[in-house]
Amino acid sequence: MVNKHDVKKRMRQLAAEYIHEPQQEAYKLDDTEMMLHIGPQNPIQPGPFLIDLKISGETVRDSKLYMGYGHKGIEKILESMTYIQGLPVTDRICYLASLSNNEAYVSSVERLLDIEPPERSQYIRVIMQELSRIQSHLLGTGEYATDLGFVTMFLFMIREREYVLGLIEDITGARITHCFPRFGGVREDLPDGWREKAIDVLSMINEKCEMYKELFSSDRTYRMRTVDIGTLTKEDVIKAGLTGPALRATGIDYDVRKVYPTLTYPDIDFKVQTAKKGDIFNRVMVRINEIQESCWIIEQALDQMKPGPLFPDELPYGRRTPSMRVPPGEAYVPVEDPRGEMAMYIVSDGTDKPYRVKIRGPAFALMQGLPPMLENVYIADVPAIAASMDSCNSEVDR
């Protein structure tokens, strides 16, 4: 009779020998552990990055992130272009919310030039920012739904997103990567008949958000997979330095539009959406509530707008000149991106090209805070947690 324990011991020995020696030494694996690489081409997010998971059975013991598969060197490129030439390049930092990136760049340069856009341009910029927030949340939540297997929600949300992209395309002419604001104003005014079309589309999106909330919260399997998983407490979030919906889901109401108000946000009445517990379920609910709040902001802005000029009367060097010289100094203006606080720190030395541009993106902190969240969690929860943080790989890599 063969002893069962001897057989098991021998099989474990064989399994341990089968693992490559270098890997076992390099990663310091036990006999029961294994290394799983979710490689650069991953289905979790649009954008390549590498996660190394050390798993034992089905639970994750340790994880490590490797970034850099999308690094283009934007900060070095911007030092060799004039200010107006650098504007289309800043579009492509985070392509899901390119109007916020443009807004951060243009606001900082306007501080250096000491000019302020007139009121109508400020209202148009507010409308564009909120539209960009709606379409980014729809795409982000849709991608998160595919990682759970809930493909129906993805298809619904992309269908609504096409209507919003149609609205944006009527004004700017492009679906993503718009390059719309200019130093001192915006490129073009709203076309005729846009206001009525926008009100129809926004009321349709408001109704659909109610349907989304019901679909998300009534399914029992979905609740088992998302409630109380990937929880962040208030101390975790403050330690990791997060901003955006991931922070607001834990109960801290910190929104850059209320803390550092720019443009005409003080005249518009809106509420900051928070939740009580920072798990996956509540993060998704906060995003859907923010979509509804953005629809309300756009309607108020359309009501309060009055006809007027788009650029101020006296501009230094005209408004579309390529050889505009900016006075020396430094500027830092934070703006609310769909993912958090976005800002650009621009140092200028008096010539027509910037001396140093540092892009402070919100996704950097979200990616940095991911490995501590993946401890003692099942493998099947890893895509759900990573996608619910909704970070953008190209903003970390620039």
Next chain:
Amino acid sequence: MPKDIRTPMQVITTTTGAIHEFLKKSPAQDVINWGRKNSLWFMTQPMGCCGVEMIAAGCAHYDTDRFGIIPRCSPRHADVMVISGYIVRKYFPALKRLYAQMPSPKWVICMGNCSISGGPFYRSYNTLQNIDEIFPVDVYITGCPPRPEALIQGFVELQKKIKAKTDKGTMYGVK
């Protein structure tokens, strides 16, 4: 992995290989091509801004499923590799490995200006240009980013090429 992944099988050693070469010169190849061109499955590889348009082309408004084109995540299930976005030095070995993992016949489509010639990131220390010196590219789609209709037209041009037997994916002319 061979050193230059563009050199295909030069010598026919197996019976299946001989049968395939015989069929390529016969009229049965038309039927095989008809089957292949109407179900091109592409690998989802969103590397950059064009990746978002690639995702949007597969969904409601600009449906690609009516042509038989479905996105697949794994390279082992895919026929077409769409290089959508900027190619970075760190990602380049992974790209070569993904191409080698796809089973033949396989086609490559270059989408967007960044993969053709560098795009707006031409003057960078970290991006590569002229990817068609390594991969055999069939269709080039220009734009920054191209619209989803342009991507669908790219697939239709690839279908026409397969029908006319001038594509680089099936290896005609191997002696």
Next chain:
Amino acid sequence: MDELTVLDSLKSQFPDAVADALIDSQPPHIVCANVDKGKIVDVCSYLKDNLQFNRLSGITSVDFPEDGKFEVVYLIASYDHSVIVKLKAEVPRDDNPSIDTVIPVWWNANWYEREVYEFMGIYFDGHPEMTVLVLSDDMMGEWPLRKDYQEFPQTTAKYPYSDDQESIVEEKYPLEWKSWPTERHYLE
């Protein structure tokens, strides 16, 4: 919490280490100050413990080759009030520039300091893991964002790692070519 209270308390607590402190005239009114290189951890802990600055926004660096220095810039904000503080520390531009790490004060300074090291070459003493974050492994040591980096080698996919770019480019596309380059057929 006002900008003036922050400015006054910083000046009174560190009269030697903090110099040239002023407030921006335009919104968001940032409090800027120059700090001694050796005292940076003390100033940061004072800001976090007594004045409730519990969020680190970012760490960057700027290169001034004519003045012979690097500037490391710390941008500090808070969840409880709306004041932003910008601290600048000067590091001389010699063979081994280095400064103390700020990780004991804020946990999320980890990746910011790694990024500054791989782009500019400034070492942070006490950091647990100084490796590449965003660049590839063979580019460690090149410090791309310095002003005297031999910039932008035009690389094509076939010759990405070559040193003498010019000779290869001239060989492939000589100045007097007699015909178009032939179609690159996939069979060699």
